[in-house]
Amino acid sequence: MAFTFFFRDRHTLELVGKLTQEFTKGFSKIKVWNAGSAMGPEPYTFAIILSELLGPYDYKKVSISASDIDDRDMYGKIINEAIYPLNELERMPEGILEKYFEKTDDPNRFRIVDSIRKSMTFTKHDLLTLKPFDTNFHVVICKNVLLHFHYEQRIEVIKMFHHCLEPGGFLVNEQTQQMPAECAHLFEKAVPDANIYRKI
């Protein structure tokens, strides 16, 4: 199983949530791609952050495409069921468990509420094919994935993300990821203290 957890790098996801809220004001749809989603904690965290910012009415505009190479064909099922063990939910901010998760028959397992679950779809997808399964995203989040690729592969994948984003949309990487010089003309840094880039 890939290493990931709910509210990992909360700072960056909250920042891009606020930028997304401003950028998409007045839009009828908000499209997000979480590439390399693993079992779902990252895309569901971003979904919860957006729901908190937008409120339940405007959150209905949001669709999140989670994708992963998913070697063992496990992640799609986990993300669609949206049931997670309590020990994976203990580090969440106060009030989130009560608001966004409901009990199941098993007292140690909780299910994400329908309003959030319905906004999420999973697609099995290998980023290195460089063939996106959709376009016109307002946000692409790809964290702790590019570090597994060679430098040349990173450049090509970042160019693919650029192609998939709407003008002014955001690409999000982990703090330690550097934007290759070959892609610097495609994006500008959106904030000083996180790797959030705006498509030029």
Ligand SMILES: C[S@@+](CC[C@H](N)C(=O)[O-])C[C@H]1O[C@@H](n2cnc3c(N)ncnc32)[C@H](O)[C@@H]1O
């Ligand atoms: C460390 S996890 C990161 C999970 C999450 N993004 C996070 O930051 O918590 C890396 C994920 O990248 C996925 N991955 C690796 N190579 C990939 C590829 N070529 N295409 C799509 N996903 C890939 C792995 O399957 C794994 O789920």
